[in-house]
Amino acid sequence: MAQFKVAERFVSINGESARAGELAVFIRFAGCNLNCGYCDTKWANEKDTEYELLSDEELISYIKRTEIKNVTLTGGEPLIQEDIDELLLKLSLEGDIRVEVETNGSIDIAEFKAVADGISYTLDYKLPGSGCEDKMCISNYNYVDKNDAVKFVVGSIKDLDRAREVIYTYGLDVKTRVYISPVFGSIELEDIVDYMIENNMNDVKLQLQMHKIIWDPETRGV
Ligand code: SF4
Numbered sequence: 204m205a206q207f208k209v210a211e212r213f214v215s216i217n218g219e220s221a222r223a224g225e226l227a228v229f230i231r232f233a234g235c236n237l238n239c240g241y242c243d244t245k246w247a248n249e250k251d252t253e254y255e256l257l258s259d260e261e262l263i264s265y266i267k268r269t270e271i272k273n274v275t276l277t278g279g280e281p282l283i284q285e286d287i288d289e290l291l292l293k294l295s296l297e298g299d300i301r302v303e304v305e306t307n308g309s310i311d312i313a314e315f316k317a318v319a320d321g322i323s324y325t326l327d328y329k330l331p332g333s334g335c336e337d338k339m340c341i342s343n344y345n346y347v348d349k350n351d352a353v354k355f356v357v358g359s360i361k362d363l364d365r366a367r368e369v370i371y372t373y374g375l376d377v378k379t380r381v382y383i384s385p386v387f388g389s390i391e392l393e394d395i396v397d398y399m400i401e402n403n404m405n406d407v408k409l410q411l412q413m414h415k416i417i418w419d420p421e422t423r424g425v
Pocket residue numbers: 235236237238239241242243244245248278279280307
């Protein structure tokens with residue numbers, strides 16, 4: 204039976220993505236294959252982090268008990284969990300839920316898209332400020348559609364320059380949804396808006412991490 208390392212699970216407000224502002228049930232998997240400088244969930248990536256080992260049946264049963272329709276699989280990096288394809292398939296067959304996978308952009312999503320229908324993927328593009336840009340899986344941009352999103356977490360104008368270059372080089376503004384999200388405390392929101400205006404960045408959305416506004420930025424489980 205497939206089992207998954209779950210660092211935390213909770214119901215909260217969906218802070219990002221197309222369903223931002225709606226309730227969502229979050230499953231945070233332990234472990235990540237990257238090490239971004241600004242990571243705010245490093246604790247979940249530590250080798251000795253505490254986690255529950257839950258089967259796909261137990262996870263689905265938990266999700267159903269919450270009676271929440273938006274399900275966000277996050278991390279860490281959810282797509283490095285062994286047998287995650289089995290969980291995605293089972294979730295895709297559940298009628299009344301909408302599943303979103305938040306992935307760091309380094310994992311090829313083609314095989315997961317082929318296995319399970321109707322799941323939306325929010326892929327990070329790691330910009331220079333993250334220190335992980337060389338790990339990005341660019342071929343993913345052949346598979347994203349309007350049900351998915353590519354998110355750029357920007358900490359500087361240099362990051363914005365690179366985001367703009369990537370968005371328009373790969374036509375992401377046409378293929379999928381595009382979000383720009385600030386590294387909390389690193390860049391003025393006003394500067395991001397000014398940059399978007401100066402560069403006519405149509406079809407790109409500024410998204411604020413809602414949970415960092417509602418709760419203390421260090422609060423877990425929200
Ligand atoms: S990919 Fe996400 S979870 Fe992994 S280190 Fe980077 S910010 Fe943290």
